[in-house]
Amino acid sequence: MIPLHALTPDGVRIRGFPRNPRSLLVPILSFLTENHDSRFRHGLLPGYTAAPMASTLDTRTRILSAADVRAVLSMKAAVEAVESAFADHARGLAHMPAKVYLSLSEHAGDFRAMPSYVAEHAGHPASAGVKWVNSHPDNPKRHGLPSVMGVYILSDPATALPLAVMDATVLTAARTGAAAAVASKHLARPDAKTIGFVGSGVQARWMLDAHRTIFGDRLAVLAADIDPAAASTFAGECGGRAVSVEEASGCDIVCASTPGRGPAVMRAWVRPGCHVNAMGADAPGKQELDAGILRDAIVVIDEHYQATHSGEVNVPLARGELREDHIFGTLGDVIAGKKRPERTAAALTVFDSTGLAVQDVALARVLFEEARARDVGTLVALVG
Numbered sequence: 001m002i003p004l005h006a007l008t009p010d011g012v013r014i015r016g017f018p019r020n021p022r023s024l025l026v027p028i029l030s031f032l033t034e035n036h037d038s039r040f041r042h043g044l045l046p047g048y049t050a051a052p053m054a055s056t057l058d059t060r061t062r063i064l065s066a067a068d069v070r071a072v073l074s075m076k077a078a079v080e081a082v083e084s085a086f087a088d089h090a091r092g093l094a095h096m097p098a099k100v101y102l103s104l105s106e107h108a109g110d111f112r113a114m115p116s117y118v119a120e121h122a123g124h125p126a127s128a129g130v131k132w133v134n135s136h137p138d139n140p141k142r143h144g145l146p147s148v149m150g151v152y153i154l155s156d157p158a159t160a161l162p163l164a165v166m167d168a169t170v171l172t173a174a175r176t177g178a179a180a181a182v183a184s185k186h187l188a189r190p191d192a193k194t195i196g197f198v199g200s201g202v203q204a205r206w207m208l209d210a211h212r213t214i215f216g217d218r219l220a221v222l223a224a225d226i227d228p229a230a231a232s233t234f235a236g237e238c239g240g241r242a243v244s245v246e247e248a249s250g251c252d253i254v255c256a257s258t259p260g261r262g263p264a265v266m267r268a269w270v271r272p273g274c275h276v277n278a279m280g281a282d283a284p285g286k287q288e289l290d291a292g293i294l295r296d297a298i299v300v301i302d303e304h305y306q307a308t309h310s311g312e313v314n315v316p317l318a319r320g321e322l323r324e325d326h327i328f329g330t331l332g333d334v335i336a337g338k339k340r341p342e343r344t345a346a347a348l349t350v351f352d353s354t355g356l357a358v359q360d361v362a363l364a365r366v367l368f369e370e371a372r373a374r375d376v377g378t379l380v381a382l383v384g
């Protein structure tokens, strides 16, 4: 029998037991059919006794530090999670409001809030969460901190319990690297032999790791940076060669990840058949590519609102150097088979990435499941 105290939302008290029990039917039925608020169903509000299911719920939150996230992260799993997240979004299985920007020019940076939900499908449980992340390009030089740092809250969509709070600095870099690799898988020429990095910072390293899960070690690495020492360090770490931005731009696959506000990669430097992952432009006014590259390329974006607002296409569109109808479609459309770009040997392709919240929630869920299975992290009674 349903206990009365579990059926009485705030302010509606049923006192005593009515003489005619049938009079209870109306409030009970209306509660069951109309009240979708899981707080009542799981008895988690003050004054409400737990409903039967609640006794089996572990209400603690798993806290995962950057070291914990690294311990449970597999780049192969990240690439798979991100690839299906793009396709899920294209198939309408996700809710993803556009990211919210909090620009702080006085602190030379910005914050972004990125919520999303992916419905249960194909054996994956429903997932919801939000990322709080920043971009402060001067951080490495000024404070010895990464340019991009984040925290992720993964919640159970059914109960709203916070399942995990985790470092999203590693998560962001891993899902960004994975997105570039997935784009190269679907858009680059299959016989690609060289990969060039314009910007040899944090994202470049993760992009290379992710590409290696798909292309193996067969891609020769050319690293470039406005700071030659950064290019040399990266090249030394990965067995590549430090080169000029022009030389890196001549590779079969080019990964740009700079915080630039003007073209770093020029049209004349890019060879026929090249695929460019434009990862750095993720806020209004940011730009890495000469608009001529976009005009001559099949341009694939991650999401229309975000790309036109803050992606690589945002500046050329605003200046009238590119037409919106030149955008071919989204990477999710391509992965889901809804759109098929004609990749001739000489065609140029560009993936314009702003970073999608569905990438984060998909990877956060994978990390959480792995951490739970291996009991990594710390369990905390975070919410009352």
Ligand SMILES: NC(=O)c1ccc[n+]([C@@H]2O[C@H](COP(=O)([O-])OP(=O)(O)OC[C@H]3O[C@@H](n4cnc5c(N)ncnc54)[C@H](O)[C@@H]3O)[C@@H](O)[C@H]2O)c1
Pocket: 135, 137, 140, 147, 148, 172, 173, 176, 198, 199, 200, 201, 202, 203, 204, 224, 225, 226, 227, 230, 245, 257, 258, 259, 260, 264, 278, 279, 280, 281, 282, 353, 354, 355, 356
């Ligand atoms: N698309 C996404 O999903 C996504 C995700 C994370 C970060 N980002 C963006 O990627 C960019 C890079 O992030 P990061 O974490 O690698 O930063 P980082 O500071 O670690 O590395 C950036 C590198 O670019 C170099 N650089 C700057 N201007 C350059 C130029 N004109 N030519 C060549 N090199 C240049 C810097 O010297 C630095 O080494 C940022 O703009 C960030 O906002 C995008």
